[in-house]
Amino acid sequence: MNNIRVLVPATTANMGPGFDCLGMALGLYNEVHMALSPGRLSIDVEGEGAADIEKDDKNIVWQAARRVFQEIGQANPGLSIKLINKIPTARGLGSSAAAIVGGLVAANRLTGDTLSRDRLLALATELEGHPDNVAPALLGGAVVSVMAEGKVHYLKINPPEELTAVVAVPDFPLSTQAARAVLPAQVSLRDAVYNLSRTALLVGALCAKRLDLLYIASQDALHQPYRTPLIPGLNQVIQAANGAGALSVTLSGAGPTVIALTDGKSKGIADAMQKAFEQAGVSCRISVLKPAVEGTKIL
Numbered sequence: 001m002n003n004i005r006v007l008v009p010a011t012t013a014n015m016g017p018g019f020d021c022l023g024m025a026l027g028l029y030n031e032v033h034m035a036l037s038p039g040r041l042s043i044d045v046e047g048e049g050a051a052d053i054e055k056d057d058k059n060i061v062w063q064a065a066r067r068v069f070q071e072i073g074q075a076n077p078g079l080s081i082k083l084i085n086k087i088p089t090a091r092g093l094g095s096s097a098a099a100i101v102g103g104l105v106a107a108n109r110l111t112g113d114t115l116s117r118d119r120l121l122a123l124a125t126e127l128e129g130h131p132d133n134v135a136p137a138l139l140g141g142a143v144v145s146v147m148a149e150g151k152v153h154y155l156k157i158n159p160p161e162e163l164t165a166v167v168a169v170p171d172f173p174l175s176t177q178a179a180r181a182v183l184p185a186q187v188s189l190r191d192a193v194y195n196l197s198r199t200a201l202l203v204g205a206l207c208a209k210r211l212d213l214l215y216i217a218s219q220d221a222l223h224q225p226y227r228t229p230l231i232p233g234l235n236q237v238i239q240a241a242n243g244a245g246a247l248s249v250t251l252s253g254a255g256p257t258v259i260a261l262t263d264g265k266s267k268g269i270a271d272a273m274q275k276a277f278e279q280a281g282v283s284c285r286i287s288v289l290k291p292a293v294e295g296t297k298i299l
């Protein structure tokens with residue numbers, strides 16, 4: 001089969017304390033079209049990031065596809081790739097994970113679905129560096145994942161139906177690389193316990209649909225405090241959304257997007273987040289998204 005079309009969801013990683021191991025898919029999708037094009041590589045990008053995304057062999061959709069050809073021992077065939085992007089780039093909503101997963105899944109289908117879903121997940125994690133965005137991008141839902149012994153060990157949780165996300169996406173990019181560069185190499189036992197207790201509670205709360213636990217369970221001591229100086233107004237936005245009735249408010253992934261989880265109410269929270277960012281001199285776009293129960297879909 002030639003001319004494959006794949007839809008990949010946005011993802012929010014960490015969900016507060018689950019640094020590099022917890023993420024959730026959101027109902028906002030990038031589309032990847034891929035076809036064999038012997039002897040040449042052509043890449044066309046529409047939508048988010050169209051002006052900046054690489055259109056040569058540095059493009060990560062292409063690099064992911066190439067990894068599939070390597071893995072199955074096929075010569076590099078040449079590809080025609082079209083990307084229709086709705087996920088904002090370098091904002092903390094898993095744009096790189098969506099690109100990697102889209103490239104892997106499309107190339108796998110193009111070559112007869114040789115690789116299993118678990119192998120695709122291991123390759124995606126190798127390319128992205130950590131599994132917390134790529135796992136829910138591929139599988140959907142909220143996913144807790146551990147990379148160990150050459151594979152990703154994961155558990156998918158279907159989020160409570162009423163769970164709704166209000167995302168405030170600032171108008172400036174923050175690369176994951178820059179947002180990881182400010183993190184300490186070592187943390188105290190106290191901070192480690194702070195996060196592992198909350199991560200355990202958060203996973204339990206999602207499984208048991210105990211939304212009342214999200215406020216405490218979403219707090220973090222391992223990455224958000226160090227990233228706060230990179231995002232003007234972050235603490236004020238969190239405070240404003242909490243004041244407006246959010247269940248939990250965290251940085252989404254490496255930021256700068258802030259995500260508030262609610263049980264369906266969104267207008268007051270959205271307005272409060274936008275106003276708090278504005279007061280800090282940051283303009284932002286607000287979207288209200290539902291968790292995506294399904295992950296990557298081949299159309």
Ligand SMILES: Nc1ncnc2c1ncn2[C@@H]1O[C@H](COP(=O)(O)OP(=O)(O)OP(=O)(O)O)[C@@H](O)[C@H]1O
Binds near residue numbers: 090096099174
């Ligand atoms: N659709 C795409 N196609 C190809 N490359 C992309 C695409 N979307 C994003 N990228 C690449 O990924 C980079 C952004 O990745 P980065 O990890 O910094 O942010 P993110 O994935 O959006 O955020 P986070 O990992 O915090 O959720 C872009 O600058 C671009 O190089």
Ligand SMILES: N[C@@H](CCO)C(=O)O
Binds near residue numbers: 021133180
């Ligand atoms: N866990 C990652 C998510 C962003 O890729 C981080 O916070 O750096």
